[in-house]
Amino acid sequence: MNNLSLKVSSRIVVLDVGMYIFRYVSDTPAHPRNSSLSLHQAPVGKGVVDFFPASGVVRNTLTTPGDCVIVRIKxxxxxxxxxxxxxxxxxxxxxxxxxQISTAPSGPKAVEPSPVPPTQAARLKLHGHIETRGDVAVEDGWLGTPGTPLRLEGFAIEWQGQPQDVTLAYLCRSAKGSEPQVALAGQFVGTRRQAKPITSVAFALTGQRAAQYELSGQVVFGGQPPLAIIPDKELSGPNGTEQLVALRLAITPRAAQVSPPASPWTDTATTHTFRND
Structure with missing residues (x-):
């Protein structure tokens, strides 16, 4: 009997209330012929996710071009x-x-006033559990100490005075290939008093006003120089096993700019993904 070796990758899509269609598409005959893609609710957000698979789709798993699942966020x-x-x-x-599937009745659409662009940097308070030090909290600085081997085993990021329609999302893993822990601003990820390292992290902004802010900062894994935080990208040490020892984060307003509206599947108001490619 042959053993089948599989490569598995995952990402999180954060959605606002509404109806969506997830569709397996292919623009070329060279699509993956033995691959599949599955959908499940992830532990980010307080809403309820309902799945309505199309005929022939089993367990919300897309296997061939044309397969689709309707997703309802309530x-x-x-x-x-x-x-x-x-x-x-x-x-x-x-x-x-x-x-996104529009469920609004047709007819003239009311024009809503544009939100006032932000003018001040976010006030972030970082809470963490550090090896031998226990629970600590910092504002506008490093959570943990770069250059030391002390594990940052868990953390939460509190956005003080957080505006409406934008939030911070983040995830961590405790081992390469393990299931991620995902949270929104104020929620804790990782562990306490379990001597368990964090080996990868990712940060992103989501919500209707996410494009008005810029996310930046650095993370440090044991024995490595600081890595710049790239929104939506999962960060780890060169071997994927180095333990997180420090992080710092900033959220600042972007300069006002005018741009055309994005399509529903790329607009940060409706979709957001974490990737670990």
Whole structure:
């Protein structure tokens, strides 16, 4: 009996209340032929996620172009965990398209006043549990100490005076390939008093006003120089096993700029993804 080796990758899509269609599309005959993509609710947001798979789609798993699942978000913002499975030797990513389905009646649309652009940097308070030091909290500085081997085993980021329609999302893993812990501003990820390291992290802004802010900062893994935080990108040490020892974060207003509205599946008001590619 042959053992099937699979490559697994995952990402989180954060969605506002509404209806969406997740569709496996292909613009070329060279689509992955033995790969699949599954959808499950992820623990980000307070809303409820309902799945309505199309005929032939089993367990919310898309296997061929044309497969689709309708996703309904109720109550509040919620998230979907998208996991891809590729057999060994087949690395092409599945093309997933996410469209928001409009349920509003047709007719003239009321014009809402534009929100006032932010003018001040966010006030962030970082809480963490550090090896041998226990629980600590800092503002506008490093959580943990770069250059030391002391593990930062868990953390929460409190956005003081957080405005409406934007929030901070973050995740961490305790081992390469392990399931991520995902949270929104104020929630704790990681562990306390378990001597368990964090080996990768990611940070992102989500919500209707996310484009008005810029996320920056640095993270440090044991024995390594600081890494610049890149929104939506999962960061780790060169081997994926180095333990997180420090992080610092800043959220600042972007300069006012005028740009055309994005399509529903790329607009940060409706979709957001964490990637670990």
């Amino acid at each position: 109550g509040a913002q919620a998230s979907v965990l998208v996991t891809e499975y590729h057999p060994e030797g087949e690395s092409a990513a599945i093309q997933l398209r996410i469209d």
